[in-house]
Amino acid sequence: MPDDFANERRGQIPTNLRLLVLLEEVAKAGVPVTPSSLKDNLNLPKPTLHRLFNTAEAAGFLQRDIDGRSYGPGPRLRQLSLNTMSSQRLRTVRLAILRSVAEQIGETCNIATPDREGMIYLDRVETHWPLRIQLPVGTQVPFYCTASGKMYLASLRSAYFERYLSTARLDMRGPNTITNKQQLKAEIETTRKRGYSTDNEEFMEGMAAIAVPIFDDRKRVVSTLSVHAPLQRRDLVELSKNVEALKTAAHELTELINS
Template sequence: MSDDTASDETGQIPTNLRLLMLLEEVARAGVPVTPSAINEVLCLPKPTIHRLFHTAEAEGFLQRDLDGRSYSPGRRLRRFAVATLSSERVRAVQLAILRRVAEEIGETCNIATPDRDGMFYLDRVETHWPLRIQLPIGTRVPFHCTASGKMYLSSLRQDYLNRFLKNYKLTPVTSKSITDAAKLKAELAQTRERGYSTDNEEFMDGMVAIALPIRDMQGRLLSTLSVHAPLQRHDLASLTQKLDVLIAGSAELSDTLCS
């Protein structure tokens, strides 16, 4: 059992904490996990661990993976995580950082988090320019043709990325959307190497964007910081000149989640 695992004086996990700690370990793993793998940490009776997984799945906190044996966070647990990140204390700090980044760059900046079907816009600060692109909080955008989505895809382990590309339809949204899996994999490799992703009119005609990762305590991508701008003010080359501001902002946002 890990050092930070709570237990009572007998060394056993209290009944009212077992499900919470199970969900914590699943989230900590970062990849689909089996009940037996989780129980190596929790050390509960085998019938108990399977009952807890069954309950969490039935209530939507966990969902079964494609192999039928592994589990990952379900919709309710993902919504819980988003609500936690959106709490007033955390959000106030995030907005202050996001507002400063947007003001320094002079364009709209966003924080987005991966959801099951695409990237979910968690927060944003609008540019002061009258000409702006409307993508409000709560908007969901595709993975393959957005800067935030490609940043997320680049963080996936190779076997999970291959599985994703095998089952995900690369639907063109504009004439510049990447619809070939090999070309997308090549761009994701480039994204991993340089540390940021781009959208060159792939999601919306006349719009370019750049995204960087916001990481958790274990260095895993939790969300993204992105900026987008109309071509009337920036092309992709000029927007990348703002990278230093974005890098500093993503590092500071990561720090707020690790403190």
């Protein structure tokens, strides 16, 4: 094995590591990639690259993008990422940070990660109040009408957001759901400029929420930290007073996952 790592450092990827290194490069890119775009990075023959991509796709680790030529993380690679993020040592510290900010704000706080169809709740600390909104760990929620989802959309490059917008179904979920694509585009631009997102009865009637980004070491949004509350207790104006507390906790979480 040490010889394998030495070969990799010299640009010669050992056969038994090629698929792993390919998956690493796809995940690192952060956008769908084609086999030819990784040719120089991996220094592998074109037929070998295509064979590796086909193998990873067949096994569910990669998934072909809508253009039919490029690939992104498949369901098994995304699940691998979630399982890695949920490793016991990392999760213990992460929950401590999450619990601290939840106690400071006095409302339920969540960490969510993006999947292909929406945001998935990875961790959650409940409020002590008897009146609470149930969105358990593992719940998937839409991008367009949730605070966590809109924060993720705001992190996308313009071309990828436009691609999402062109195919998205903006169904009515709450009384204030944005169903007009141009209005959603303006909302995402506002979110991008101010650095946090909001949900004012857009996902669910009677609920408000705000979210801030958590970054990887390349300044990409890998997850979000959010807080939500029933309007009977806190409206969006009151909840938005906690943006700085959320940003401080998100900074701690960013340092944790990149340490």
